[in-house]
Amino acid sequence: MSAQPPKRYWHARTTGMLVGAALLGGGCAGLPNELNMRAARYRLDVSLDPAAHILAGRATIDLVRTDETAVPDAPAALQIWLHPDLDITAIRASGAELHVPTAQRLPDASSEDFAPARYRVVLTTPAEALTLFVDYRGKLWQDVSVGEKPGEIHNFQMRAHISEEGAYLGDGYWYPQPAHGEQDLRLADFTLIADAPAGFELVASGESDPELRSRTGRAAWRSPFPLPAMVLVGGPHEVHRDKHGHVTLEAHLKPNQAAHASGLLAAVKRILDRYEPLIGPYPARQYTVVDNFFSSGFAFPCFTLLSSAVIDMGERAQTTHGYLDHEMLHSWWGNGIFVDPRDGNWCEALTSYATNYYGHVLDGNEEEARRKRRNYCHYFSRLNPEDDKPLGTFGLPGGCNRQIAYDKGAMVFHMLARRMGQDRFWAAMRRFTDESMGRHASWETIRGACEKESGQNLQLFFDQWVRRSGAPRLVIERAERFSANEANVYFSQGEPAFELSGVSVAGWSNPEWMAHPIGFSYQFDIIGAHQIEPVSSSYPLDEIELDPAYHILRRVPPEDIVPTTAATRRGPGLAVVMPRNAETQKNRNAETPEEGERNAQIQAIFESSYKPSQRIVRTAGSIEEGALAERCVLVLGDAVRDSYVAGFLAAIDFPITWHEGGFEFEGTRYDDSGDGLLCTVAHPGVPGGGVTVVYGNTPDAIPREMNIPMYEHSLVIFQSGRPVLRHDFERQRIVPVD
Numbered sequence: 001m002s003a004q005p006p007k008r009y010w011h012a013r014t015t016g017m018l019v020g021a022a023l024l025g026g027g028c029a030g031l032p033n034e035l036n037m038r039a040a041r042y043r044l045d046v047s048l049d050p051a052a053h054i055l056a057g058r059a060t061i062d063l064v065r066t067d068e069t070a071v072p073d074a075p076a077a078l079q080i081w082l083h084p085d086l087d088i089t090a091i092r093a094s095g096a097e098l099h100v101p102t103a104q105r106l107p108d109a110s111s112e113d114f115a116p117a118r119y120r121v122v123l124t125t126p127a128e129a130l131t132l133f134v135d136y137r138g139k140l141w142q143d144v145s146v147g148e149k150p151g152e153i154h155n156f157q158m159r160a161h162i163s164e165e166g167a168y169l170g171d172g173y174w175y176p177q178p179a180h181g182e183q184d185l186r187l188a189d190f191t192l193i194a195d196a197p198a199g200f201e202l203v204a205s206g207e208s209d210p211e212l213r214s215r216t217g218r219a220a221w222r223s224p225f226p227l228p229a230m231v232l233v234g235g236p237h238e239v240h241r242d243k244h245g246h247v248t249l250e251a252h253l254k255p256n257q258a259a260h261a262s263g264l265l266a267a268v269k270r271i272l273d274r275y276e277p278l279i280g281p282y283p284a285r286q287y288t289v290v291d292n293f294f295s296s297g298f299a300f301p302c303f304t305l306l307s308s309a310v311i312d313m314g315e316r317a318q319t320t321h322g323y324l325d326h327e328m329l330h331s332w333w334g335n336g337i338f339v340d341p342r343d344g345n346w347c348e349a350l351t352s353y354a355t356n357y358y359g360h361v362l363d364g365n366e367e368e369a370r371r372k373r374r375n376y377c378h379y380f381s382r383l384n385p386e387d388d389k390p391l392g393t394f395g396l397p398g399g400c401n402r403q404i405a406y407d408k409g410a411m412v413f414h415m416l417a418r419r420m421g422q423d424r425f426w427a428a429m430r431r432f433t434d435e436s437m438g439r440h441a442s443w444e445t446i447r448g449a450c451e452k453e454s455g456q457n458l459q460l461f462f463d464q465w466v467r468r469s470g471a472p473r474l475v476i477e478r479a480e481r482f483s484a485n486e487a488n489v490y491f492s493q494g495e496p497a498f499e500l501s502g503v504s505v506a507g508w509s510n511p512e513w514m515a516h517p518i519g520f521s522y523q524f525d526i527i528g529a530h531q532i533e534p535v536s537s538s539y540p541l542d543e544i545e546l547d548p549a550y551h552i553l554r555r556v557p558p559e560d561i562v563p564t565t566a567a568t569r570r571g572p573g574l575a576v577v578m579p580r581n582a583e584t585q586k587n588r589n590a591e592t593p594e595e596g597e598r599n600a601q602i603q604a605i606f607e608s609s610y611k612p613s614q615r616i617v618r619t620a621g622s623i624e625e626g627a628l629a630e631r632c633v634l635v636l637g638d639a640v641r642d643s644y645v646a647g648f649l650a651a652i653d654f655p656i657t658w659h660e661g662g663f664e665f666e667g668t669r670y671d672d673s674g675d676g677l678l679c680t681v682a683h684p685g686v687p688g689g690g691v692t693v694v695y696g697n698t699p700d701a702i703p704r705e706m707n708i709p710m711y712e713h714s715l716v717i718f719q720s721g722r723p724v725l726r727h728d729f730e731r732q733r734i735v736p737v738d
């Protein structure tokens with residue numbers, strides 16, 4: 001999930017943009033000078049008419065000059081940007097005299113799908129500071145369905161939309177703003193007054209202002225600290241309120257979601273209780289969870305938009321790490337401390353670390369925490385070389401992808417916390433909150449806070465993990481005994497070498513007279529591409545294993561990656577085996593039309609990353625010898641009972657067996673009509689590739705096909721679409737001591 005949709009609009013500096021601008025008025029002798037001004041304060045007063053999709057407003061904008069040069073004494077122009085469907089109806093200034101006509105709309109200069117309209121305002125007498133009063137109005141409507149994509153949780157197309165189902169006035173220039181560059185550090189104070197029809201509840205990036213509300217008789221907010229932008233949303237909601245210390249909590253839900261209100265508000269309180277001691281006080285007096293009419297998990301200052309589908313998940317959305325806790329922590333990181341746009345986006349890495357990962361640590365669930373760390377390493381090991389870009393480039397042009405930003409980022413913060421000491425890491429986060437709230441911060445700001453709290457120089461750590469791409473290919477090459485109880489361990493990690501502190505090694509001694517092996521553990525700092533370290537033990541060591549708890553981000557060999565559907569969804573080729581259809585086989589398991597439709601959708605999901613020339617499709621009963629040998633394999637439904645497929649699965653030790661009426665895993669039979677499974681094992685003939693079976697005793701046994709890629713386990717057994725058992729086929733890399 002994300003902190004505000006990414007900036008996808010057309011940005012350019014004002015310099016050089018006035019190409020072909022007409023002379024304004026009769027008296028001007030030449031093109032006026034350009035004036036760069038930024039907004040220090042906005043007072044916005046708007047009315048929404050959801051039925052007519054109309055927004056009408058007045059923006060009062062205090063502008064201050066950003067130029068170093070002296071104020072020109074000749075007329076000068078500044079640019080105002082506004083949503084292209086909104087029109088400026090009047091404009092006045094105080095502190096400067098405007099030329100007439102006052103605001104001229106420039107021709108559209110961008111071929112991209114969305115760009116603000118640009119207005120040119122000429123000041124006859126430019127000044128250091130002035131206040132603009134802009135009246136504007138227009139119809140804001142978007143086709144919401146265009147941006148809705150199956151299997152994706154964010155609709156990034158939405159910018160500014162007002163309708164009876166809801167209003168979303170996001171980063172779409174729904175109020176006039178002075179022209180700005182993509183990397184400008186824009187922060188302004190906001191006051192917002194708004195109204196909408198009764199029953200339509202509005203929420204803004206600000207704290208309610210009861211004094212202003214009673215004075216104007218309308219909803220009113222003030223930003224708790226300077227913000228890059230104001231966002232206003234709303235819908236036909238009921239308001240549920242609670243209080244937690246100094247924070248007013250609200251849930252704005254549709255009437256049919258009322259049953260989820262108390263659970264959501266309790267979850268919000270729990271999350272505040274968990275994280276305020278670690279990262280400092282919640283930075284505002286208000287927090288609202290808002291039901292949204294399109295797919296979103298978008299965090300904004302003072303509120304979070306959750307899609308109806310997520311709210312309707314009930315307890316699962318309230319307690320699963322990475323949902324509500326993730327969005328809430330953006331109140332500190334992303335929406336409280338802002339990402340400095342001149343450097344990469346650090347807030348997703350930090351938020352993913354603290355919630356998606358550390359939530360399990362706070363639960364006391366080390367098994368699940370280890371699983372997350374292991375998967376971060378394994379998924380990273382699957383990256384194509386061209387996608388392996390430095391973490392510090394996320395959000396910059398050509399920067400790294402979300403997997404690096406969220407997963408590698410979380411792992412980097414885990415390594416940082418381990419190196420500093422967990423308590424000192426959280427102390428650094430409290431310092432970060434204390435010193436940077438309401439300001440822009442970069443990776444360097446985080447490094448500074450961590451160095452102050454730890455007393456360590458972390459320059460090299462940040463250079464190798466944030467500014468550099470890649471991860472070490474760290475392995476134990478071999479281990480050689482040189483005395484009864486001593487051995488040398490040979491590490492290698494490839495070039496260029498990373499400086500790795502606290503690399504753990506587990507060792508086991510298993511003499512014949514002992515009932516159970518005795519374990520030993522060691523830690524080393526590995527800095528060389530090749531390094532030899534001695535280990536000693538009270539009994540002769542027989543076996544050792546590198547970093548069994550996955551504390552170090554490393555690339556593991558393809559055959560060690562835990563098989564999940566991801567292994568089958570990419571590779572040199574894919575064979576899909578379909579069950580026989582109803583026409584040709586009239587038994588009880590024959591494929592019905594609905595099953596056929598679902599199978600086709602699952603097939604499409606698995607095929608999507610293959611070229612047509614890499615894919616083959618076969619039907620049970622007609623599979624030629626060798627068809628499944630050197631390709632990833634997807635077996636659907638009753639095709640598992642085909643004799644050729646059954647022989648293939650037996651040959652690769654597939655852990656599930658089928659019998660009349662059901663299947664069996666580890667001695668347990670699953671014969672109920674709602675029992676189903678999703679199971680992937682490594683394909684022995686395709687390095688890093690997988691064999692996946694999707695099977696249900698009845699069609700409703702497995703979940704919605706779009707959700708299938710989201711299951712991150714090798715085996716999931718379902719009962720009527722709900723997971724009842726999860727299992728990973730993890731391979732341990734044990735090195736014998738010779």
Ligand SMILES: [Zn+2]
Binds near residue numbers: 001002003326330351
């Ligand atoms: Zn996020």
